[in-house]
Amino acid sequence: MEPSPLTQVSRPETFQPKIIRLYETLFREDDDDDDEFELSDGFWEEFFLHRPDHAGLKRLLEGMAPDEMLHRQAHSQELFRQAIARIKQASAPSDEIALETLTVFLDAALTKKYTNPSSDIIAVLAGLNDADAVMSEFVAALDTVIRNGRSVSLRLKAVRTTLSITAAGFHTALPSYFTHRDLFPSLMKYIQDCDDGAQVLPALYLLGLLVNYNKFEFQNPYKLRLDDFVNDAIIQKIITSFGDICARLRDAYVTVQEDMPEPWSLGSTLSYIGLGVLSPTSRPTTPTPGLEESKSLFAALPGPEIGVLLSTYDFANANKVFCFNLLSTPAPNKGDSPPLGAFLSLTSYLFQHAHRSHRAMLYTYLSLFILQILVEDQALLKRLCSDESKLSVRLCRQRQPFLPLVKAERAPVSVIIDLVIDGINHNLRRKLDVDYYILCLGVLLRILSYLSRTKVRITYHWSEVWRTLLSFFRFLTTYVDDIRSIHRSSAMVDLLVNVLALALSSGENFLPDPASYDDLFYKLVETGDSLAKFRDAFGLGSSTAMQTLVNVSAHYRALLDGGDGKAKSKILSPREVNVVIKQGYETLSIEAGEGLDRWEGFREADFKILLKKIARAAIEDAKTLKDDR
Template sequence: MEPSPLTQVSQQSFQPKIVHLYETLFRVRQDDDDDIELSEGFWEEFFLHRPDHAGFKSVLDRIPPDEMLHLQAHSQELFRRAVARTKAGSAPSDEIALETLTVFLDAALNKKYTNPSSDIISVLAGLHDADAVMAEFVGALDMVMRNGRNIPLRLKAVRTTLSITAAGFLTVLPSYFTHRDLFPSLMKYIQDCEDNTQVLPAFYLLGLLVNYNKFEFQNPYRLRLDDFVNDAIIQNIIVSFGETCVKLRDAYVAVQDDMPEGWSLGSTLNYFSLGLLAPASRPATPTPSAEESKSLFATLPAPEAGVLLSTYDFANANKVFCFTLVAAEPANQGGVSPLSAFLSLTSYLFQHAHRSHRAALYTYLSLFVLQILVEDQSLVKRMCSDESNLSVRLCRQRQPYLPLVRGDRTAASVIIDLIIDGINHNLRRKLDINFYTLSLGILLRLLTYLSRAKARISYHWSELWRSLLSFFRFLTTYVSDIRVLHRSTDMVNALTSLLAFALSSGENFLPNPAAYDDLFYKLVETGDILIKFRDAFDLSSSSSMQTLVNVSAHYHALLEGRGASGGGSGKKNLSPKEVSQVIKQGYETLSIEAGEGLERWERYREADWKGVLKRVARVVVEDAKGLKDERQ
């Protein structure tokens, strides 16, 4: 008869046998003595039982860091034997060993040791044998990821590597993964995946490995991204990324469904007074209160958002990756393309960027990717043409709303929309300067391309001018709060340059003279705000700022003259139609000296954002730890 998997602890209490073995191994049982011998029989039994994740974690969590060091002989033997079982590849002990390693390392690495690097090495391998044991460990994981007996086991190896890389990111462990190149194994695993959801852990792991000390030494994983050209693997990654974006976006929608009401069978029948024929509606889902929604939104995006770091690194290094992201079609009929999914998620991230520092950091990654894409002339050309037309669900969870556009449109028009939304929905006294500087820079890059190419995309341009000029008003109102913020001068210069460029070059990309007139009309409406803005931010020497002030002053003089001659009573209030006529007539006497170089911008340089990217990496590491519940 097979032994029972339960061990009697008391008359009424039973526990799984494997938990009893955990307690024996780490001497937390009161009836254990210090000289217990861990025989071959003990280890055979240990790797026969399926791991109890909660039970093992509970045992390890009860051990203080100093005690863990005291028990290092047993922890080292556990580590060596689990590695050996994993490498042997015999079912089911190889899989059990991998699961055991995941839980053990996650708990052991997260303890607050006095000397983290040396103490962790002592717990796992001992200082004298560290290099040999750790090399064996990484080699075992490499072998399983590349040649494991099946995809589920290889996926478990990927997830184990992801878990321990995250847990040990700031200690000594990740260096062993950079000493041995796991890139070919990860790519081989991704190539063999039949289910796109299985790609995510490997791609996520790649992002962590690429970012390990990448500003301190030549990271081999970053170098690998530069010349990787396997189209099939890149396609698998991007399809998986798109599906992850949809999942992350849907988490926002689950808090507040913002889909505008459309025509359905029920609404159509009700319209014609035939509501009794309409199908029965499903019970309404309870709607969270405003406070509940605020709390739920603050937890988003979900931990899978860490894949944005991997996407950024690949996009920054590899033009093939960028082209595939922009050009990839939907994976199935009725689905959305990866680019559409990414833009949709970005829209939701932007509207909620202010809710937490973590959310803001993830928006930077989206902004970096967008900037990299629009700086590539072949890609921005595609995104501004009908070749890129796509339908994107944009966030409408907070007012003000942009006009709802149904059907397909260019990717460039979608990007402008989501950036305007970000500008409108994150106005705070403690402004996120990085967010606004990056957003304005992307707009300038898009407009300079449109102007040079004389490309005219269909877009509600008046919304862009209204948002930018409202931003001027906001900055003028809260100047004392804004000026003290780091890099605020860069943001202010970006704003004035963008609007001055639009004034000087708008006729090259705006669809018709009426749209160009509207830009001047919006500027005139701003009144004396521009002068207040110039004085508040000390921009008297800025040619861009002076261009805006001069244009405004030119038309104000014409309007005052028209008002003074409007009738015997001294008419001063002109109708919108009259103002528009003055604007058209004013072109004849208007001279715009916008200054040279407005259309110039510097290409993205990762080193300029080193501090931000290091903070992003730390957030992604924490989110990688948060994924462990899904892995178990």
């Protein structure tokens, strides 16, 4: 029998997409002079017709060492020029493919550890001789697409490409090309045309990086743009998007550990007393991670989207119209939190978990900067204290001690005080972050100063403030040797004393009732000789405010001891102590000193080093930011 002329060809074990072969052809190792490198027009036509394989291109580029990338710079330069040409042609789908390809290429190629980053990156992209012309053409092409691209989807790709090159080359000369050509109007128009917050996110991220590019070294044009931007519609869209991002970031913490008390039910009560099997209904519960797993999960938070906090801070610091809108923009949907509420909620979780990583602490500082900027402006603080601005905010309850749970709506300033008190309670350690505590106490001082001067009385659990401040006194006294060696600790100590002395001397101006004022004195008396120990430990004998606190405590101790310095044998009840406190007002003299309610306004230059560290954190987060590619 004759053999069949048909033979079966074995199938390859793996199928390789055509675009992968094109990538390999583009970056093939060629022994010829790279200056002669050239691919046909047909190659490029086909290259920009195939949808990019992000993982395949990234894998190929990551396998190349920096020196190898430089050796093949003619290949990467040609890719860059050809992609720019397609972007300028604005023909689908090649312009979209060019933008997507460049985004992946820039992420992988520009983050390599080059010996001379600025010159080497320019060589990889455009060559040192043609750098200005090629980069200017590239930026102009991106600007055109971001402003007038045929669809929001295409414009979003252009924003992501710009974000990639800015983040990857932030510490080189690359971002300077985006300061030579002002992208701010195009970014604002893009945001105006966006349909949802997810599309706004990369633009806000990009804006934050551009504003912070060498802003302490020269007059950054983007920073100047923020100063005079007054388009309410666009600002409100930015703030709404920011609020949505804050809510999602906060929810990530809740996913690790649900921290809201369960409402009462027969089932929960039976479970509490060990009779859960008798519960009339049995619902599956979400498994709770163990302690070590929770620590690991919390340490990875917040997610990379937190970088938008940088642009929000810059807007708030430069633009009072933005601040007003942050306080007044309503919730996008019924049942949602307004953006301010979402921001305060996220800040609460940041404060309780700031100690878990240096990165988390940096973003916590940004939140504190924003809070201080808001409470320094009298018109904004008036609004924060107004019942018309009432909101309900979910505050973190994942670590003890807990503040009282308040589910009802209340003035935002009450929420801010809760944040500060929680922040003081949950970050105590021997190696104290003094600058953090100065900021927390500074926010509290500004609020108390305003309430005292305007005689505004807000509903708040003030006893928690006094308990927290006096506990802080005791903590500092216990670890005095560790604390005194920390830079700026004396400024923190003075601020703490002034805050409590201000409350003592002017509490009757802002506390809601006499009982609340009595409680402050009661807490002070409870401290016994702790205040005197604190004074001696930190050498505050010449401090009028400190001596006032000690004198008030001693005054009442003497009254409680019967005036003869000897302790009474009878143990007084809290009610009897309160009677003594009221009687003691008649013979009490409080001279806390002038200027307790004075403070210096926020100055960005004072935090220059810290803001540079924050910008670096945002850059790293931009590189890992997940998108829907």
